[in-house]
Amino acid sequence: xxxxxxxxWLNTLLESSTLPPEExxxxxxxxxxxxxxxxxxxxxxxxxxxxxxxxxxxxxAPLRAWLQDExxxxxxxxxxxxxxxxxxxxxxxxNHTGEEFYLGDDAPTSGIIVLPVTSQxxxxxxxxxxxxxxxxxxxxxxxxxxxxLAGHIAQPLxxxxxxxxxxxxxxxxxxxxxxxxxxxxxxxxxxxxxxxxVLGHATFLREMLHEEAYLEHxxxxxxxxxxxxEIIEMxxxxxxxxxxxxxLRPQQVNLNALIETLCAARQGDAAENGIMLRFDLPPAPxxxxxxxxxIRIIVNNLLENALTFTNPGGNVVVRxxxxxxxxxxxxxxxxxxxxxxxxxxxxxxxxxxxxxMTRHHGxxxxxxxxxxxxxxxxxxxxxxxxxxxxxxxxxIYLPLSE
Numbered sequence: 001x002x003x004x005x006x007x008x009w010l011n012t013l014l015e016s017s018t019l020p021p022e023e024x025x026x027x028x029x030x031x032x033x034x035x036x037x038x039x040x041x042x043x044x045x046x047x048x049x050x051x052x053x054x055x056x057x058x059x060x061a062p063l064r065a066w067l068q069d070e071x072x073x074x075x076x077x078x079x080x081x082x083x084x085x086x087x088x089x090x091x092x093x094x095n096h097t098g099e100e101f102y103l104g105d106d107a108p109t110s111g112i113i114v115l116p117v118t119s120q121x122x123x124x125x126x127x128x129x130x131x132x133x134x135x136x137x138x139x140x141x142x143x144x145x146x147x148x149l150a151g152h153i154a155q156p157l158x159x160x161x162x163x164x165x166x167x168x169x170x171x172x173x174x175x176x177x178x179x180x181x182x183x184x185x186x187x188x189x190x191x192x193x194x195x196x197x198v199l200g201h202a203t204f205l206r207e208m209l210h211e212e213a214y215l216e217h218x219x220x221x222x223x224x225x226x227x228x229x230e231i232i233e234m235x236x237x238x239x240x241x242x243x244x245x246x247x248l249r250p251q252q253v254n255l256n257a258l259i260e261t262l263c264a265a266r267q268g269d270a271a272e273n274g275i276m277l278r279f280d281l282p283p284a285p286x287x288x289x290x291x292x293x294x295i296r297i298i299v300n301n302l303l304e305n306a307l308t309f310t311n312p313g314g315n316v317v318v319r320x321x322x323x324x325x326x327x328x329x330x331x332x333x334x335x336x337x338x339x340x341x342x343x344x345x346x347x348x349x350x351x352x353x354x355x356x357m358t359r360h361h362g363x364x365x366x367x368x369x370x371x372x373x374x375x376x377x378x379x380x381x382x383x384x385x386x387x388x389x390x391x392x393x394x395x396i397y398l399p400l401s402e
Contacts, residue, residue, distance in 0.1 A: 013152055016028055030057065034130065036131070037059065037128070038067055038127075038128045042126075051073070052125075053067075066106075066109075067128060083116045085147075087100070109130040109131075114127070115146055127149070127150045191228070195228055202218055202222045231366075234370055249293075251291070252401060255295075256281045256320060258295065258296060259320055262318075263277060263279045274314075275313075275314050276314070277315075278316075278317050282321060286320055286327050288378075288398045288401055289399070291378070294378070297370065298382075299396065301368065315333065316332070317331075326380070326397040326398060328395055329396040332393045337386045338388065338392055339353065347369055350365040352365045
């Protein structure tokens, strides 16, 4: 290759690198030096799509039509799946394995070279070159140059393939998310009525029965039904936020009183599991403008998480303070902590940190997600710091009342 040809190649490659495939590939094909040059891109495995063709700008119309004719499809498919070079007449180069491409009598060319276009081990398509002058055997240097060019052409195709795959996966993920949201909404709605009946009748029985043995069974029924009710409410909160239906009922909320009430309500659970639960509040009240019930859910979910993942003999403390224009609620525990590789995913819906922990501690993986969503609904946020085996600190930031 002469110096001027090398410079032309380099300039074309550099210019084409910034262009989309539909503009860059025809320009790259012209580097073959042949008018009869084309590229066929095959769909991904399992994808039902027609072959996609690119041609050099001066590709003769008869040759273009012949290559795109259905009669050539099976031959090109065969070469693509074998991933080998094919030519007619068959080349005689020792460094390049290949097979003969059988040209029919109706072929508008007397010679053809078909080269696989691959990148990162992925087969993307075929580069087809029909020289204007037939050779008794194509020179090895000529074939090597075409293979080098095929490697350059593969790059924009590979990027395009990755983008298409990403778009396809995003579409699938969106469909799965939609189905999941629809399932949660329907299931939550259908469970509410029978659950209300179970709770109603169990509460009635509790008032009517006097034998301690029976009362204990009724207590278990009520506690289990209330747990199911919590799960339904949690799923509904998550679904409402994702669907954009979540709404706030703003009012002045005294965080001191809210935290004190919540901790008092959870003291029984903490004591039953051998955990010391306490709170640390400033003397002056800290007020925020927000939905009291939703803020209660935020703090309670973080408190539930801390109590769940703290071992007997451990400690959980809830601290309230202010920083600039925000109220800070820190829920700290000295429990099992969170592995570093899981920290970025713990607010993802249904995410569970390790299956063995999930089976031991239970939960649906919604509590932290709902807490994060409701904090953001208040124009706030939740931050977390944790070390495995040492515990975690979840800090809620909510804008202070003006």
